[in-house]
Every structure is written in structure tokens, then in C-alpha cells.
Amino acid sequence: MTDLNDRHEHLESEISDALEAERRCERELGEAIARGDSDEVLKDLYRDWDDARAARRGMEPEVEAMGIPPELTGEMPEYALLSYLNPNIQPRPLPVGLPSAMTWDYDLLPDALSSFVRDVAERTQCPPDFVSVALVVEIGSVVGRKFTIHPKRHDDWAVVPNPWGCVIGNPATMKSPALNQAMFPLQSLETSAREQHTKAMTEYKTGSELLELERKVVKDKARKLLENNQKVGAQSLLESVVEDIPPPIPRRHIVNDTTVEKLGELLNQNPNGLLLARDELSGWLARLQDERWAADRAFYLECSEGNGEYTYDRIGRGTLHISSCCLSIIGGIQPSRIASLVRGAVTGDFADGLMQRFQLLVWPDDNREWQLVDRWPNHAVREYVKGIFHDLDQLPDEPRLALHFTEEAQELFNTWYTEHMQEIRRGELHPALQAHFIKMAKTIVSLALLFELIVGGREAVGLVATARALGWADYLKSHAGRVYGAAINASLLGARLILERRRKLPEPFTPRDVMRKGWAGLDSPATINDALAILAEHHLVIRYEVKVETGGRPSARFVWRRTPHGPMVTENPNMSGHPTDRTD
Structure with missing residues (x-):
């Protein structure tokens, strides 16, 4: 290995000398032509230039043997070629692209629901997070406007428990089967x-x-x-x-x-509320980001509160007054789609809080293990959960009941709420994450109310239900940090994606080559250039510029760094938790 390093150093010096000699001869020839020197002088300078070029080209077989494409030595500037050949510059691994997120804890749900979640997760081999979030959102849609909770003792702040949930995972994580299984109790009511x-x-x-x-x-x-x-x-x-x-x-x-x-119209017919269930939320969310659907976006924002009204005035359709805007939402989305959708909230282009209303937002780690489980669903558990849904559904819509915390539960909530708001006010969070956390109090008190109702409580929200709901706070914060981190650190994730798929690019390659691939998250020159800059900072690529024949701006090109071991390698180029749909 020492001999190989020494040869790299000698070759680097020889190529440097040869390039300098070739460029010196070219420069002298150009000056002589400009002065109008004699033909004999020009002939000698042409000969010197040819000799210098031949000397440099004579090195190409050895350059190629060292794993350096010969076409690069002809177009790469000296600084880039020397960097390319320097064995002392080693690629550095990229930082982890995604923040960590807490794993699911079955104690976050009442026992009956936990047993249901465990049964579904084991049979479908999906993350229990998916089933849990879907189940809680469904229960919230059944309760709807029948109950509200007052988070404060002496305030008219009232919360309707109509949560919005989104589960994030790759196709292999079994999102759809998990959501379908979780929908069983609500589908039974629908049937x-x-x-x-x-x-x-x-x-x-x-x-x-x-x-x-x-x-x-x-x-x-x-x-x-x-x-x-x-x-x-x-x-x-x-x-x-x-x-x-x-x-x-x-x-x-x-x-x-x-x-x-x-x-x-359906909400007027079902004033207690409805559940919007979509297998894939990406298309729905992307459409709402279009200015042509701004009115739809405003309506859904109103529905998220659960206790508002809305009036449509349309030529042709006339006036439609909706007296009960109460909607819960559940759906899935792939990691490759979430960053671009959240980016609007991060950049402020869509700062109206629509994404932040998806409070039950989870992105669990991929589980690489899988085992065949072939057994019937736990009938007793399913029937028990169906009974919970049935009992909540049979509660009368009117009069609507407003619950408070018990004294102990109120003290526990007040302590958490104070610490939570102080954390937000410290200004250490990204503004998009700050906007997400500010809405979390509504989620936590909604969960406390739902957990109390699930176990039969109808008068006040007690200590056990409140403590369980507060357990969700840290869990949801960690997952929100992961989701918003995917947008905040979009350049890093883009760099990891280019690194993972480097063999699908030509060499050298340009930013336009990356753009043509249509890889998720790398959809603009700015994001691609930022990602390539990160790769260059970590010595994974070498950037250089080539003059174009048309006389325009120089073209930026990139090559992957070689090492004495051969082609550039990294410890693990794969993107943990961030695969994409496209593979070309």
C-alpha cells in the first residue's frame, strides 16, 4: 500500500509538471502569434507544444491503470486533477440524514386497544405506530362533537377531539394493510x-x-x-x-x-363529524398547495378545529351554509414525498398551518426483519374494540357535554403545559417546528379526553388518562422532529440520495444530469447544487468548471473521488429511512 501511495504522489507530480509545461508552451505560442514572430520561431514553438502534449498523453496509460478515466485529464483544471490524484484527501462519511424518533410503547394506549394493535402489527408485520395512530384518529371521529374538553379551569377554551393523523413509511412497511386493519371497527359501524x-x-x-x-x-x-x-x-x-x-x-x-x-352537504347530514380516510395523502396535500385550490384549503383548515361554521356562495350552486365543520383525517405517505410537502411549511410559502395540523404524525424506523405469521385475527380483542366503537357511537349527539380535568389531572397538565410553552418561547426551535408544537396542546387534551371515554369515563378526565396522553407528547415531538428535519435538512438528504445512486450517473456528471433523473427531493437547481456542495465539502466529489464553446458561463462538472483503494467507497451509502419511489 505504501508503494501505491508513493506512485500516486510521483504521478501527481509528473502530471503537474506535464500540465504546466503544456500550458506554458501554449501560452508562449499564443504570445508569439500576437507579436507576429517569424515562421521559424512559430515552427519551433509549435514543435515544443506538440512535444509537451505528447509527454502528457504518454502518461495516460498509467493514469488509466490507476483508475483515472483518460478523458478527465484533458478537461480537468490542474487544481482539480491534483486533488483527484491526492491520496491524502479521503472521503468523509455524510452525517445521518434523519433525527432519531422514539419507538412505540404499548403503554401509550389502554390495554384493550394495545392488544388490538399488537395483534395487527404481528400479523401484518407492520410498525405498531401505524395501527395505533389510525385507531386513535378513528375513535376521535366517532366521538366528534359529542364531547369537548376545557383544558383550563376558568376559561372558555374548548377542544373538540377530531385529530388529524399521517403515517409515513416505505411500501415495504405495510402502510396500507396496517390502515385497512385499523379501519375494521369503524368500517363495521359504516356497514x-x-x-x-x-x-x-x-x-x-x-x-x-x-x-x-x-x-x-x-x-x-x-x-x-x-x-x-x-x-x-x-x-x-x-x-x-x-x-x-x-x-x-x-x-x-x-x-x-x-x-x-x-x-x-355530508357534514350537514352528519353534524357530529366525519373521517376523511385516504390510502395516500400526497396527492391530496399536493393539490391543496396549488393556488387554484386555495378555497378548499381554507375549508379544511376550518374543519380542523371541529367547532366552526362555513358558508359557500357560488353562482349556479347558490349558498351552502355548513353549520358543523368537524373532520378527522387519516392517511399514509411515502418518505420520498413528505420532504417536498413539508418544505412549504419550512420555507414559509405555506405558513397557514395545514401541515402542522397533522399532529398524529409518525415516521418509525424501517424494520429490516420479517417473519411469516399465518394465524387468524384475535376474535375476542376485535369484538371488544368493536364494542368500544359501538358504545361511543350510541352516545347521543345532543346535548353536547363539556368535561374538565380532575384536580390531580389538572395539576399534571398545567405542569406539562407550562414547560411545553416555555420550550417554544425560548426560540431554539425552527419556526416550522415551533408552529407544529404550538398546536400540540389541543392534541394532548384531545387524547386525554378520548382515553377517558374509552374506559367508560363520562364526568371528568382523570389522572390515568391524562398521564397516558402526556406520554404521547415526547413520542410525537420526536417524530415531528424527524419529519420537519427531512425538509430542514433537505440538502443533506439530497446528497445522500445522489451518493446512493452515484452509479446511475455518467462520469463526469453535471447538475443537469441529476435533474434529468427526476429523483424525489432533487427537483430544482438550487436543491441539487446545495446537495452537490455538501458532497464536495465531505470530499466525496470534486467540482471543476469547463469553458463552453458558445462562450457562455463555464459548465460545472463533478467526478467521484478515487482513493488508493480504487473507486470511491463509503461505510454505508444507503439512506436510512429515506428510500424513494424512483430507482432509475
């Missing part, structure tokens, strides 16, 4: 409501037919009364059957794909 509506429609149609028959009889009687000049009596008879039987309104729990106008 039951659909069956009840079918029966109600049968009764409605039968009643409407009977009403038509009755109207015919009444019309005959009214005609006879009218023939006897008994107009008042005839009118009274007709008025008794003038009103149609109102059609039954279907009870809905879940919507998947709807316009906001139709969603408004």
Missing part, C-alpha cells in the same frame, strides 16, 4: 349504518306508496265535499296529505374522495 339505511329506504318507499294511495282517496273525498260547496273541508283534507315523507338520511362515518361542496 351497520348502511344496512340500517337500506331498511329505512324500504320503509320510506312503502310509506311513500301508501301516501300516494291515501292521496287518491283524499282527493275523491275532497271532490265530493267541493261538489257540496264545502270548500273549507276539502281544503283541510288535502292539506293533511300535502307533505311528502322525508327520505331517510344515511349515517356516514367515512369519506374517501369528495369535493368540498359535497363534503359540506
Whole structure:
């Protein structure tokens, strides 16, 4: 290895001398031509220049044998080539791209729900975080506006428990199966409501037919009364059957794909609230970032509070007043999509707080292990959880009940809330993360209320439910830090992605070559240049410029650094927790 290092150093010196000689001869030739020297002088200088070029080209076989493409020695400036050949400059590993996030703790849920989550997670081999978040969001949608909680003793601040949740993971993490399994209890309510509506429609149609028959009889009687000049009596008879039987309104729990106008109508029909469930949230969120959908975005923002109203005035459709804007949301998204969506909140382009309203936002570590589990679902646990959903669904929508903390629970919450707000006010957090944390108090008190209701409490939110909800605070903060870190550290993640896929790029390569790949998160010249700058800072690539024939700005090019071991290698070029959809 010492001999190889020595040869690198000698070759570096020889190439440096050869390049200097070639450029000196070229410079002298140019000066002679400018002075108008004689042909003999020019002939001698041409000969010297050819000899210098031949000497440099004579080194190319050895350069190629050392793993250096010969075409690079012709276009790379001396400083870049010397850096390329310098064995003392070693690549440094990139920092970890994502902050750590807390692992799931089954104690964060009441026992019955924990057993359900464990059963689903084991059978589908998915992170338990996915099932837990989906289950809590669904329960919140069932409770809806039936209950509110007052976080303070002597204040009118009231919170509706309608959480928004998003689970982040690669396709291999089984997001969709996890969400489908978690939706089972709510789907059961939806199926039951659909069956009840079918029966109600049968009764409605039968009643409407009977009403038509009755109207015919009444019309005959009214005609006879009218023939006897008994107009008042005839009118009274007709008025008794003038009103149609109102059609039954279907009870809905879940919507998947709807316009906001139709969603408004459904919310008027289901004033307790609905759950918007989408397998993939990326398309929905991306659409709301388009200015053409700004009105939709405003409506969803209103729905996140759970206790507001909204009015649409449209030419053609007229006026639609929505008296109950209460919506819960659950869905999944891939890591390759989340950074670009969160970036708007980080840069301030979309600083209205829509992303921050996804408070139950989790991005667990990828589990590389997998095992075959082939068994039936735990029937007893499923039925018990179904019973919890059924009991909460059967609670009356009116009157709406407002709960407070018990004295001990209030003291515990006040302590956490004070520390939480002081942490935010210290100004040590990124503004986007600060905006996310400021909304967390609503989430924590919502969780406390839901946990109390799950175990049968109906009068006050006790210490156990409050302590369990506060356990979610650190857990959710760590995952929020990971999610927003993906946008805040987008350049670093982009650098890791380029490093991982370096073999898919030509050599040398340009920023435009990276852009053409369409890799997630590397969608603008600025982000690509920032990522390449990080690679250069860590001596993973060498940047140099080449003059273009058109006379424009020099073209930036990059080569991967070689070492005495051969092609550049790193300890682990893979991006932990940040794979992407595209593989080309």
C-alpha cells in the first residue's frame, strides 16, 4: 500500500509538471502569434507544444491503470486533477440524514386497544405506530362533537377531539394493510349504518306508496265535499296529505374522495363529524398547495378545529351554509414525498398551518426483519374494540357535554403545559417546528379526553388518562422532529440520495444530469447544487468548471473521488429511512 501511495504522489507530480509545461508552451505560442514572430520561431514553438502534449498523453496509460478515466485529464483544471490524484484527501462519511424518533410503547394506549394493535402489527408485520395512530384518529371521529374538553379551569377554551393523523413509511412497511386493519371497527359501524339505511329506504318507499294511495282517496273525498260547496273541508283534507315523507338520511362515518361542496352537504347530514380516510395523502396535500385550490384549503383548515361554521356562495350552486365543520383525517405517505410537502411549511410559502395540523404524525424506523405469521385475527380483542366503537357511537349527539380535568389531572397538565410553552418561547426551535408544537396542546387534551371515554369515563378526565396522553407528547415531538428535519435538512438528504445512486450517473456528471433523473427531493437547481456542495465539502466529489464553446458561463462538472483503494467507497451509502419511489 505504501508503494501505491508513493506512485500516486510521483504521478501527481509528473502530471503537474506535464500540465504546466503544456500550458506554458501554449501560452508562449499564443504570445508569439500576437507579436507576429517569424515562421521559424512559430515552427519551433509549435514543435515544443506538440512535444509537451505528447509527454502528457504518454502518461495516460498509467493514469488509466490507476483508475483515472483518460478523458478527465484533458478537461480537468490542474487544481482539480491534483486533488483527484491526492491520496491524502479521503472521503468523509455524510452525517445521518434523519433525527432519531422514539419507538412505540404499548403503554401509550389502554390495554384493550394495545392488544388490538399488537395483534395487527404481528400479523401484518407492520410498525405498531401505524395501527395505533389510525385507531386513535378513528375513535376521535366517532366521538366528534359529542364531547369537548376545557383544558383550563376558568376559561372558555374548548377542544373538540377530531385529530388529524399521517403515517409515513416505505411500501415495504405495510402502510396500507396496517390502515385497512385499523379501519375494521369503524368500517363495521359504516356497514351497520348502511344496512340500517337500506331498511329505512324500504320503509320510506312503502310509506311513500301508501301516501300516494291515501292521496287518491283524499282527493275523491275532497271532490265530493267541493261538489257540496264545502270548500273549507276539502281544503283541510288535502292539506293533511300535502307533505311528502322525508327520505331517510344515511349515517356516514367515512369519506374517501369528495369535493368540498359535497363534503359540506355530508357534514350537514352528519353534524357530529366525519373521517376523511385516504390510502395516500400526497396527492391530496399536493393539490391543496396549488393556488387554484386555495378555497378548499381554507375549508379544511376550518374543519380542523371541529367547532366552526362555513358558508359557500357560488353562482349556479347558490349558498351552502355548513353549520358543523368537524373532520378527522387519516392517511399514509411515502418518505420520498413528505420532504417536498413539508418544505412549504419550512420555507414559509405555506405558513397557514395545514401541515402542522397533522399532529398524529409518525415516521418509525424501517424494520429490516420479517417473519411469516399465518394465524387468524384475535376474535375476542376485535369484538371488544368493536364494542368500544359501538358504545361511543350510541352516545347521543345532543346535548353536547363539556368535561374538565380532575384536580390531580389538572395539576399534571398545567405542569406539562407550562414547560411545553416555555420550550417554544425560548426560540431554539425552527419556526416550522415551533408552529407544529404550538398546536400540540389541543392534541394532548384531545387524547386525554378520548382515553377517558374509552374506559367508560363520562364526568371528568382523570389522572390515568391524562398521564397516558402526556406520554404521547415526547413520542410525537420526536417524530415531528424527524419529519420537519427531512425538509430542514433537505440538502443533506439530497446528497445522500445522489451518493446512493452515484452509479446511475455518467462520469463526469453535471447538475443537469441529476435533474434529468427526476429523483424525489432533487427537483430544482438550487436543491441539487446545495446537495452537490455538501458532497464536495465531505470530499466525496470534486467540482471543476469547463469553458463552453458558445462562450457562455463555464459548465460545472463533478467526478467521484478515487482513493488508493480504487473507486470511491463509503461505510454505508444507503439512506436510512429515506428510500424513494424512483430507482432509475
